[in-house]
Amino acid sequence: MKKYIIMGVLLIAGIRGSFGQINSPLPTQPNVVLINVDDLGWADLGFMGSTFYETPNLDQLSTESKVFMHAYAAASNCAPSRATMLTGRYPMSHGIYTVDPADRGNPKTRQLMASPNAKSIPANIYTLGQFFQDNGYRTGVFGKWHVSDDPLDYGFDVNVGGNHRGNPGKDGYFSPYNVNVEAETAGEYLTDRLTNEAISFVKDNKDQRFFLYLPFYTVHSPLQGKPELVEKYKNKKGSEGQHNPVYAAMIESMDQNVGRLLTTLDKLQLSDNTLIVFTSDNGGIRATSYQDPLRAGKGSYYEGGIRVPLLIKWGNQISPGIEDTPVSQLDFFPTFKALISPKAELDLDGDSILALLVDDKLKQRDLFWHFPIYLEAYNPKEDGSRDPLFRTRPGSVILSGQWKLHQYFEDGGLELYDLQTDPSETNNLALSNPKKTQELLEKLEKWRTDFGAPIPTIKNPAYDAAFEKEAKEKVSEL
Structure with missing residues (x-):
């Protein structure tokens, strides 16, 4: 597996310098699209070296993006990672350390009483949704919210599919759904439907600034892929630790839908003024997919549990290529603030990484x-x-x-x-x-x-x- 990741890195490295110079200074207040895939591992993409999973749309996006090889989730599982990214604050501020309960495992094997754990972001904590709203953006979330009952209470104008649920539930990727989305057709696939709604949001708001948060439920369990794609991967040879045909089918469907959204932005001539961020909320589940050479997976604080894929694209405003500086999803909020409202006084725990996007350096810091x-x-x-x-x-x-x-x-x-x-x-x-x-x-x-x-x-x-x-x-x- 390690040799494939190295091959992927070399593939990306070859595109450095093949695009035009960035414009300076950066324009302000672009549209922002934040795509957050659930439980997608660091090595689960073609551009990251996988030879089993097929992600042509994301592979192409990687050639147009800054590719962060040492990007880290703010936590090793869903709720704390999302709460920290959405607030720009460490868990000590919002109180969410894990997906409730905090004392999992047999009590006879736990030496200590776990610290208290919150289930929702407190109402007094400022979020990305509120930040964008306050700066004149139309805001929408399409998919897994998982940090309160309703994102509309946290600065979002539109919510499709988001509540406290952490996964789609039994048979939940095919309609009728268990999440709060009404199916348009029988047997509809949830990833397709959420993307349909996100595309409609873009079309409805093409003439004004928007913040689109697309936190797919996929590729979280239960593993369910489209039958024709599952069959395709049953007939494809995998590698050690990457050979699950259902998981591969889910990844391909996600990639297809990212491609559909990017095509919509292109057709509406919005791509040049849209900052696109693609990432995952935490590492992948190792029993499902190995992240070699990284150790362990979701729920662990070894590299496989917290290192995640990260692409950032913005037309010709930032130059594509490999970036090896360690960054955190805590840095998203400060980066958006620096770009959109630099004088705003906000209490944030990360740092802006705008410098890295324009090929400058970031002062070394600890994570x-x-x-x-x-x-x-x-x-x-x-x-x-x-x-x-x-x-x-x-x-x-x-x-x-x-x-x-x-x-x-x-x-x-x-x-x-x-x-x-x-x-x-x-x-x-x-x-x-x-x-x-x-x-x-x-x-x-x-x-x-x-x-x-x-x-x-x-x-x-x-x-x-x-x-x-x-x-x-x-x-x-x-």
Whole structure:
């Protein structure tokens, strides 16, 4: 798998410099389209090196975009990632650390009581929808919202399909739907329908500025693809960890619909004045699709759980090519602010990455994650986690240059990795490089103090060390 990713990178690198110079200064207040795919892994696209999944429209978009190879979700699963991206604030501000409940897994295997977890963005937290509304934009969300009951309460004028649901439910990708969308035709496919609605929104608002948030439910489980595409991939040879025909069919349908939306923008002559952002809310589920060379997947704070694909295109205003600077989805809100309303006084935790879009440099900074909660294992044999019983246990992470430090609260465990030489996070250097470990630990502790990050300390009375040991032994025997 690793060799294919390298091939993909070389493919993209070949287009650097093949487009015209960017215009300067940048015009202000473009339309903004933010496409957020659910559970799409970093390596699950053709332009990222996959030879099994077919994504011709996104591959083409990558040749016209800044391609961020080290883009990070703000959290490793759906709700906290989305809440953090939509507010530009760390979870300590909005209180959403995970998809409720925060104490997943057998209680006999959890040493600590998980920190409290909010289910919705508080009403007093300013969101991207409100920001765009306040700056004269028409706003619409089409798909998975997942951070409150109704996005209309958070600055969106139009909502199709968005509520507190985190997935389409049983058989939910084909009509009749379980989400709040009425089917137009029998057997209709949800990804197609959401894109139809998004295209209608663009057409209705072509003569005014708009913010289109398109958070597809796909490729989240339940895995359901169009039968003809599933059959196609049944007859195609996959690679190790990337060979699920249903998942491949879902990815191709998503790609087709992104292509339909891009074609609409072109036909309406809106592409030159539309900033397009394409990303995923967190890493992919490893049991479904490997993200090699990255370790683990959704729910983990190893690279496979938080590194995500990211493309940003804006006509000829930003130059296409590879960008290796680490960025976070926390940076989206500050970037939009810098472009659209630079004098607005907003309390945001990320940084504008406009400089990177115009081939300038961004001052090196550290990225942080905090997860005072538990997420149970999906598949102990496939997850690639530190612990076979959990995708993650309570802890924090700092990324500082090429160095990444994990700290776990139950046992005080520390893991230090040099991502430049070890992107798979297999060689823990915490003991062999105590100086770097201590340096990053001090930074991490200061950050937690500065932002009031809760650290769970109350012992779980239901914890049973003997039961936990036996449970781990059973997993090892599988």
